[in-house]
Amino acid sequence: MTTIAADQSPVAAALAGLPRVVDLLAARAEEHDRDATFPYQGIEAVHEAGLLTLTVAQRYGGPGGTLADTVRVLAQLGRGDASVAVVTAFTLLQHAEQARVAGWPTAGYRRLLTESRRGPALVNTLRAEPGGQGGALPATVARRDGDSWLLSGRKTYCAGAEALAWMAVTARTDEPVPRVGTFLVRGESEGIEVDPTWDQLGLRASASHDVVLDAVRVPSELALGLTAPKGGRAAGPARDGAAPSGAAVTGSAGAPEEPVPAAELTRAWHDLALSAVALGVARSAEQWLVRFLHQRTPANLTEPLGSLPRYRCALGEIEAQLIGAEELVNGLAPRVDRAEPDAVARTGPAQLLATRAAIAAVQQAVSLTGNPGLSRRHPLERYLRDVLSSRVHFAPDESVLDAAGRAALERGRRP
Secondary structure (H helix, E strand, O other): OOOOOOOOHHHHHHHOHHEEEEEEEEHHHHHHHHOOOOOOHHHHHHHHOOOOOOOOHHHOOOOOHHHHHHHHHHHHHHHHHHHHHHHHHHHHHHHHHHHHOOOOHHHHHHHHHHHHOOOOOOOEEEEOOOOOOOOOOOOOOOEEOOOEEEEEEEEEEEOOOEEEEEEEEEEOOOOOOOOEEEEEEEEEOOOEEEEEEOOOOOHHHHOOOEEEEEEEEEEHHEEEEEEEOOHHOOOOOOOOOOOOOOOOOOOOOOOOOOOOOHHHHHHHHHHHHHHHHHHHHHHHHHHHHHHHHHOOOOOOOOOOOOOHHHHHHHHHHHHHHHHHHHHHHHHHHHHHHHHOOOHOOOOHHHHHHHHHHHHHHHHHHHHHHHHHHOOOOOOHHHHHHHHHHHHHHOOOHHHHHHHHHHHHHHHOOOO
């Protein structure tokens, strides 16, 4: 476990261990990617450094890490292994949400924290369903059985599925007027099966498989927020752990700002946290490109490629894109920590711009290196696959842009 100096905060101690963890992740990332095996040792290293519980609130005995701390950590973990970073992100988001709204019952969360002291205790919210449409009622059904609920259904895109200690499963009840809520399910519960469906282009080690629930028993006290959705539809994201992206929080000019709704803060954390992972991947791609340009000397040249203005300018373009995206994410994060409504409103477009910048940077790196960049002997092609696959965790671009456009029109309507 990380040793904390007398004059060092828990957050500072965890951040101090980052470089070693990143090196450990990078050393095994290619192996896990090639075999699509879950990086248990990498998750263990993240846990041992105190990073997996970084966002546990101080009132629960945790470090109380902020969103600004979180994006810093995830960007670095993304440099080492994007799959580990993504799985870590969803656990950090769960602890951060508990810090804000205390949705978990005291006994259940205390149990999670106890497990977290013994070893890695991964958590994720399972929302997405095969063929599901945004806003539709969940197909996963909870049926009352005495003092418990029996949960049945299939969830997809469940990052870390095979290693989750807890699953926060969204479902509807089978009551005449269905209610929708979140059911806290132990990963080892009877009736849970992990269907190994994840065979994607990138993030191959994230084990984002389907989870099948067959009459999984959940105590009544672990059924959270059961409410009847308006119009028989439930607002909800399309991906695991994601909140609806692109929604706007606005305030009238000169009027006191309304408190930011908890759901909007959850969305903002998700937007920036997962953007940071993509930017970390892009930084690793740039780092590999720099080494390549220093070392590669074609037969018709006497100097390496890095000596040519064309390559320097192309590298400068990558650097400029990443600087802009990092400044955007890192600048918004502390403002979201302060619950500034205008900052929260901007995280949807910010993640879109950051993710686009990360993808464009890695694609540019591949273009500059040619055949070596596409060879599996080098990590650049993995970085490309991972950064392209980061889109699975966000709402479609058109949803984000439509929401941003609607918000702009609404502002223009005001006197």
